[in-house]
Amino acid sequence: QKEVEQNSGPLSVPEGAIASLNCTYSDRGSQSFFWFRQYSGKSPELIMFIYSNGDKEDGRFTAQLNKASQYVSLLIRDSQPSDSATYLCAGGFGNEKLTFGTGTRLTIIP
C-alpha cells in the first residue's frame, strides 16, 4: 500500500524564520511529489511539484526530494503570518492518482 507520512504538528515558527516541513513515502515507485497549502475551511492550493532529486526553488518556497531516503521536504523562507495553514504532501505514481499525507499544521508567530 502506498503511504505518505507527515508529522501532524502543530509546527510553530517565528515570523521571518525558515519553516521546514517534512514528508516520507513508502513506495519507491513514486514518480512525483506535490505540496499543497490548505487554509481552514478552504480547498487545497498547489504550491509546488518536484520530480527530480535535489532542490527546486520558487520564490520563498524550496522543495527538496531525496529518492534514496524516500523523503521530500518543503522549506518556507522569511515565514509570514499568511503562511499559517495546513500543508499537505502528496505522491503521484504516474497513474494520475495522488496519495495524500495527513497534513502538517503550521503556525507562524508574529
Next chain:
Amino acid sequence: GAVVSQHPSWVICKSGTSVKIECRSLDFQATTMFWYRQFPKQSLMLMATSNEGSKATYEQGVEKDKFLINHASLTLSTLTVTSAHPEDSSFYICSARDPARPTDTQYFGPGTRLTVL
C-alpha cells in the same frame, strides 16, 4: 495555475434527498477529474476518478450507486449524492488534471460543503 470551479459552494438538505455538485475546468479541457471527500481535521480521501466519456472508477469502500458521477464533457463533471444522510455531511472537493501539465498534477476546485439535516 489552472482554474477549477465548483457549484454550489455550500448546500444544506434534508435527509433522503439528492444533491448534485458540479465541477468545471474553466481554462483547460480536463480528460480526468477526481472527487475527494474531507472530514474535519482529516486529509483528503479520494472517492473516484472521473474520465470523460466513460464510467467513473470508484475507490474501495465508496458506493457507486450512492455517489453518481457523470463526466459528460471535457470541462464538466458532476457528483450526485443520492438519498443523502447526516453521515454524508462533509467537504466535497473536485480536482482536474490539466493534460498540458506533467502527469499527476491536479488543480482543485474551491470545494462544496454539504450538510445533511
